[in-house]
Amino acid sequence: xxxxxxxxxxxLAAWYVGSQVAGERLLPExxxxxxxxxxxxxxxxxxxxxxxxxxxxxxAFAIAMALGSVIGLIMGRSRxxxxxxxxxxxxxxxxxxxxxxVLAYIWAGLTETAAIAAVALNKLPIATVTVRxxxxxxxxxxxxxxxxxxxxxxxxxxxxxxxxxAPYLAxxxxxxxxxxxxxxxxxxxxxxxxxxxxxIGVAFQLFDVTRILAYALAFIAVMLAIETFLVxxxxxxxxxxxxxxx
Amino acid sequence: xxxxxxxxxxxxxxxxxxxxxxxxxxxxxxxxxxxDPDFDGSVALPAHGTLGMVFQEPRLLPWRTVEQNVRLAAxxxxxxxxxxxxxxxxxxxxxxxxxxxxxxxxxxxxxxxxAFAVEPDLLLLDEPxxxxxxxxxxxxxxxxxxxVSRRPVTTLLVTHDVDEAIGLADRLLLLSASPARxxxxxxxARPRAARSAExxxxxxxxxxxxxxxxxx
Numbered sequence: 052x053x054x055x056x057x058x059x060x061x062x063l064a065a066w067y068v069g070s071q072v073a074g075e076r077l078l079p080e081x082x083x084x085x086x087x088x089x090x091x092x093x094x095x096x097x098x099x100x101x102x103x104x105x106x107x108x109x110x111a112f113a114i115a116m117a118l119g120s121v122i123g124l125i126m127g128r129s130r131x132x133x134x135x136x137x138x139x140x141x142x143x144x145x146x147x148x149x150x151x152x153v154l155a156y157i158w159a160g161l162t163e164t165a166a167i168a169a170v171a172l173n174k175l176p177i178a179t180v181t182v183r184x185x186x187x188x189x190x191x192x193x194x195x196x197x198x199x200x201x202x203x204x205x206x207x208x209x210x211x212x213x214x215x216x217a218p219y220l221a222x223x224x225x226x227x228x229x230x231x232x233x234x235x236x237x238x239x240x241x242x243x244x245x246x247x248x249x250x251i252g253v254a255f256q257l258f259d260v261t262r263i264l265a266y267a268l269a270f271i272a273v274m275l276a277i278e279t280f281l282v283x284x285x286x287x288x289x290x291x292x293x294x295x296x297x
Numbered sequence: 298x299x300x301x302x303x304x305x306x307x308x309x310x311x312x313x314x315x316x317x318x319x320x321x322x323x324x325x326x327x328x329x330x331x332x333d334p335d336f337d338g339s340v341a342l343p344a345h346g347t348l349g350m351v352f353q354e355p356r357l358l359p360w361r362t363v364e365q366n367v368r369l370a371a372x373x374x375x376x377x378x379x380x381x382x383x384x385x386x387x388x389x390x391x392x393x394x395x396x397x398x399x400x401x402x403x404x405x406x407x408x409x410x411x412a413f414a415v416e417p418d419l420l421l422l423d424e425p426x427x428x429x430x431x432x433x434x435x436x437x438x439x440x441x442x443x444x445v446s447r448r449p450v451t452t453l454l455v456t457h458d459v460d461e462a463i464g465l466a467d468r469l470l471l472l473s474a475s476p477a478r479x480x481x482x483x484x485x486a487r488p489r490a491a492r493s494a495e496x497x498x499x500x501x502x503x504x505x506x507x508x509x510x511x512x513x
Contacts, residue, residue: 293359
């Protein structure tokens, strides 16, 4: 904890020194950015834009994780599905995020649906590949056990398969969350009238670095809170059966 | 792996398949349990066909507690019957433990409890006491014998250990090396509790004679 704090203070110090060297226009001082955050928060714009972005992150993340888990599980369990789906995955994995976003906007218009679909489609192949890896490493002997004892499909999924996939789902969720929010900002910059990405786009046109940093830092703080208060407790809960390291 | 092989089990009786390692005993059990659909032949299960099985390893779900492991396999088991099983097998204090916290002996007891909790029409035991020390294996064998005599269940025990088979079974089926076939049948006439040391020694001698005859 102490080392983390020292590291954070060093970062702030470097920022301050940098702002003195580069000048206020290129890199404003930390306290100026803090003041901008407070100002945006007072006007209500910060909460509104953070809310809009978070909602997009949540919906796109949920869609990508749900679809990716189902497809990954099927591909990991069935050789045929794996052969059929693999080329699609490779295409999607190598399609630049920007291409998917631009095409989605051209084909479906500058709509919320297009924005969320584009983000989800960017995240989908990575979630699928991660869960497929997990599905391939499922323990056959537990499958046999479940079959002998005639466990139903729901019991098998919930008590035999999902606990084995949990580490893979956690990895997919964690890498996915950071990827999704970055892509959401681009989607907002290119075709949405609100959200953190939109605000940063406006600030870019005005070369307003203070505002760019204010929104970026506020959003990082929110994602950090989600990681600390949502993702980590969830991981601890899922891993509660593991023998504690001595 | 398996040769021509045919046998039937009397309802409520315990039969033991005894054969050398690698003769296909486990494969045979997997076929009977319906886990290996790829074979020539037929398996006729008892009427309802509820199976209980103890694998060579405990095969518990590490992320579920002892009690959950049993109840997930046997959702219809009553509280009273689960309680009784846990008491007989000395698991009452471990209901809420995770399998990772148990010794191998305890984990095998949980696997036994799970197999009995489903009230099987056919109980399959695949070397259930392998890699336990002799004293512990003996104690578990006694507990298993008690469970079987309390509620008679048609049981097929697979083992390479003749003493284990004699201690539990009403009938021994001696298997040859791969491709396995039935070399001989040795009945153990007396009820388990009444068997004297001399009678067991006689059966053991009989088994040895049969195996020698078959050049094993």
